[in-house]
Amino acid sequence: MNAAPLSSLPTPCLLLDEARMRRNVARMAGHVHGLGPALRPHVKTGKSIPIALAMCGGAPGPITVSTLAEAEACFAAGFRDVLYAVGLPPNKLPAVQALRARGCDLIVLVDNVDAARAIAACRTAIPTLLEIDSDDHRAGVRPGAAELLAIAAVLRDGAELRGVLTHAGGSYDCRTAAELTAMAAQERAAVVAAAERLRAAGHRCPVVSIGSTPTATFARDLRGVTEVRVGVYVFMDLVMAGLGVCSLDDLALSVLVSVIGHQRDKHWLVTDGGWMALSRDRGTSGHVHDRAYGLVCDASGRPLGDLVVAQTNQEHGLIARADGAPFDLNRFPVGTLLRVLPIHACATAAQHEGYHVLHGDAVSAWWPRCRGW
Amino acid sequence: MNAAPLSSLPTPCLLLDEARMRRNVARMAGHVHGLGPALRPHVKTGKSIPIALAMCGGAPGPITVSTLAEAEACFAAGFRDVLYAVGLPPNKLPAVQALRARGCDLIVLVDNVDAARAIAACRTAIPTLLEIDSDDHRAGVRPGAAELLAIAAVLRDGAELRGVLTHAGGSYDCRTAAELTAMAAQERAAVVAAAERLRAAGHRCPVVSIGSTPTATFARDLRGVTEVRVGVYVFMDLVMAGLGVCSLDDLALSVLVSVIGHQRDKHWLVTDGGWMALSRDRGTSGHVHDRAYGLVCDASGRPLGDLVVAQTNQEHGLIARADGAPFDLNRFPVGTLLRVLPIHACATAAQHEGYHVLHGDAVSAWWPRCRGW
Numbered sequence: 025m026n027a028a029p030l031s032s033l034p035t036p037c038l039l040l041d042e043a044r045m046r047r048n049v050a051r052m053a054g055h056v057h058g059l060g061p062a063l064r065p066h067v068k069t070g071k072s073i074p075i076a077l078a079m080c081g082g083a084p085g086p087i088t089v090s091t092l093a094e095a096e097a098c099f100a101a102g103f104r105d106v107l108y109a110v111g112l113p114p115n116k117l118p119a120v121q122a123l124r125a126r127g128c129d130l131i132v133l134v135d136n137v138d139a140a141r142a143i144a145a146c147r148t149a150i151p152t153l154l155e156i157d158s159d160d161h162r163a164g165v166r167p168g169a170a171e172l173l174a175i176a177a178v179l180r181d182g183a184e185l186r187g188v189l190t191h192a193g194g195s196y197d198c199r200t201a202a203e204l205t206a207m208a209a210q211e212r213a214a215v216v217a218a219a220e221r222l223r224a225a226g227h228r229c230p231v232v233s234i235g236s237t238p239t240a241t242f243a244r245d246l247r248g249v250t251e252v253r254v255g256v257y258v259f260m261d262l263v264m265a266g267l268g269v270c271s272l273d274d275l276a277l278s279v280l281v282s283v284i285g286h287q288r289d290k291h292w293l294v295t296d297g298g299w300m301a302l303s304r305d306r307g308t309s310g311h312v313h314d315r316a317y318g319l320v321c322d323a324s325g326r327p328l329g330d331l332v333v334a335q336t337n338q339e340h341g342l343i344a345r346a347d348g349a350p351f352d353l354n355r356f357p358v359g360t361l362l363r364v365l366p367i368h369a370c371a372t373a374a375q376h377e378g379y380h381v382l383h384g385d386a387v388s389a390w391w392p393r394c395r396g397w
Numbered sequence: 398m399n400a401a402p403l404s405s406l407p408t409p410c411l412l413l414d415e416a417r418m419r420r421n422v423a424r425m426a427g428h429v430h431g432l433g434p435a436l437r438p439h440v441k442t443g444k445s446i447p448i449a450l451a452m453c454g455g456a457p458g459p460i461t462v463s464t465l466a467e468a469e470a471c472f473a474a475g476f477r478d479v480l481y482a483v484g485l486p487p488n489k490l491p492a493v494q495a496l497r498a499r500g501c502d503l504i505v506l507v508d509n510v511d512a513a514r515a516i517a518a519c520r521t522a523i524p525t526l527l528e529i530d531s532d533d534h535r536a537g538v539r540p541g542a543a544e545l546l547a548i549a550a551v552l553r554d555g556a557e558l559r560g561v562l563t564h565a566g567g568s569y570d571c572r573t574a575a576e577l578t579a580m581a582a583q584e585r586a587a588v589v590a591a592a593e594r595l596r597a598a599g600h601r602c603p604v605v606s607i608g609s610t611p612t613a614t615f616a617r618d619l620r621g622v623t624e625v626r627v628g629v630y631v632f633m634d635l636v637m638a639g640l641g642v643c644s645l646d647d648l649a650l651s652v653l654v655s656v657i658g659h660q661r662d663k664h665w666l667v668t669d670g671g672w673m674a675l676s677r678d679r680g681t682s683g684h685v686h687d688r689a690y691g692l693v694c695d696a697s698g699r700p701l702g703d704l705v706v707a708q709t710n711q712e713h714g715l716i717a718r719a720d721g722a723p724f725d726l727n728r729f730p731v732g733t734l735l736r737v738l739p740i741h742a743c744a745t746a747a748q749h750e751g752y753h754v755l756h757g758d759a760v761s762a763w764w765p766r767c768r769g770w
Contacts, residue, residue: 305672397407
C-alpha cells in the first residue's frame, strides 16, 4: 500500500501513530523486564495481529485475551501461549477444550468452587489460574479466604492449578503518584500472599500474574511476581494521561473527523464524529481535567488548547471549549479535518473495524481488528 | 436454521424478540399514518436488512440512514429512496455522487452555505434537505435565520432544494408527557414555519420531515408535515421506557449473559456482560429510575425486581440491586443465563455483529448488522 494523505480517508475513522505505539511498547517492556517478571501483553485493547506481534517484540509470545474470539484469531496467527483472563462459565468449556485440542496452550481463570468443579470434571488437566481480589474492585477471592484452598483442592483432581492472578483495576480510581505506587504494592502483596498460602498447603503455584497499566507503570518492586499483564499502554489514552501514567505526546490513537457545521451563538463546532466513532466512555469525568468525550487536535495531532468533544449523538460530535467560552469558529470551516484523542482507548478502538496506520501525516497500512466473542 | 435453545448460544450475545419488534413497528406505523404523514424509518438503530424491511412493511420503501455504509448496504438490498440525515461535508460528495450514479435516489442534508455551495458546484441536481434547528439541541438553522434563505438561494443553482428537516433530540431531556407533547408541537411548528418562509421566498419545498421516537409518539397534530423519521421505536429501550414512550414489555432487544462468579460480601453477581456487550451508555442517569448499565431479567425475559448492571468493565458486568441492598445470590449459581435490557438500543446493538432472533425462548435466525462508515 502506498502512503496516502489523511484527506483521502473517509471520516470518521481510526488513526494509529505506529511510532508512538512502538515507543510505548518499548518503554513498558524495558520497565517490566528491569524489575524481573516476564511480560504477557493483553491484546484486548488492540485486538489486531500486527499490534499483538509488536507487543511481543515481533514474534508470537505469551499473551492475554479477553474473549475466545481473540484467542482463536491469535492462535490462527501463531500464538500458542494464551491466557483467557475472564472467569470461565461452564458454557465456554467446549470451546476451550476444542482450542486446546488443536494445540493452543489456553489457560483459564476461576474464582469459585463451582467453576473449578466444571473444569476439573473435564479431566484434561486444563491449566487454570486462581483469581485473587487485591482491591475490592471486581472479581476474585481474597488471599486469606477459605475458598482459596477449597478451589485449589477441587482443581487438583482433574485440572492443573498453574498459579494465581490479580488485576488491580482499582488503580483507575487513584489520583496521585503516591496512591498508584501504594496500589501497585498492594496488588503485588495480595497475589504473592495467595501464592505463598497455596504453596504452604502443598500446591504448586508456578505463575504469579499481576497487571494493570497504571500499577505496572508505578511498580517499584515485583519480587515474587512472574508475569505482568498490561493492555492499554500500547495506545495510552486520556484516562492514563490524567492519572499521570503518560503524557499527551504518548497517545498513539485518534479519531479523524470532519467539521460539518457551526452553531455560532452556542460556540460549537458540529462534526461527524459522534459516539459511534468515539464511544460513550466518560472515564475522565472525575479527573482534574475532564476531557468529556475527547480532546481535540488539529489534523497533524497537536491539541487545540482546551477544545473537547463536549457532547455526542450517534453520528454527531459537538466541539466546544471545556469551559464553554467562545472561540474563533472561523478557524475551522466546513470540511476541516480534526483529530480527537480518546478518553479510553479500548472503548474507542472497539467502535471501529480497524486502524489506518500513520507514519507522520501519511497513511501506510490498514490493520483489521478482531470482533465478537 | 432450526430453532435452538438459548443455552446453545455463546455469551454474551444479542437477542431480538421478533414479535415485540413487529408490534412496535405496527404501532408506530398506525399512529403516524393516522396523523397523515408518510413514515421514513431510520435504519441506524437496527442496521440490518431484515429489520429495515420490517420497518417498511415487508418491502423496500423510503428510509433514513446515518452513514453511507448503511446507504450502500440498503441500496444493495433494493432500497432506492434513501435520506442521509447527517450534515454533508465536502469529502463525502464523491461517494454520494457515485451512489446516485448507480441509481440510488440519495438525498442529502445541509445547514450552512459552505456545504450547500459544494453540493451545488456538482451541478448534478443532488436533492438536498435544509436542516432546521427546532430545539437548540444540535445542528440546523433557526426557521427565522437569515442563513435559511441564503442556503436556499445557493442550492437553487446546481442542486435541488427538496425540503426541510428537523430532529427534536431535545425530547430526550423531557420528563413528562406534557413536556413531550409540547416538544412535538414545537418540532412541527419550527419546520413548518421554515417551509412556509422558503415558499414565500419563491422556493419549492415539497418535503417537510420531522422525527424522533418520543416526539412522534406524543404528536397529536402533524399538519404540514409530509414524513416522520423514527428509529429506536423498532426495539425501544430503557430510556424510552423512562420517558413514558413505551412499557418494559415493549423492549425487543436484550443481551444474554452468564453468571461467572459472586462477591457475597458486596452483594454482587459477576457476569461476562461488560461494556463491550452493553455499551457505556448511561442515558437513564437523570431518570427517576436509573437503570445504570441495564435492567436484569431472567433467561425468559422477566425483570428480576430492581436488579441492574451496576458497574461494567470491558468483559465484566457487576449485577446489584439498584439500591445496593443484599439479595439472594444463591438463586443465581455460576452458569446461570440472564438477559439485560439495554439503556440505549442503538448503542447496545452497535457493540454486536448481529442479532440472534428469538421466537419465545428459541432462536430461529441470525441477522447480521452493517458496520462502519
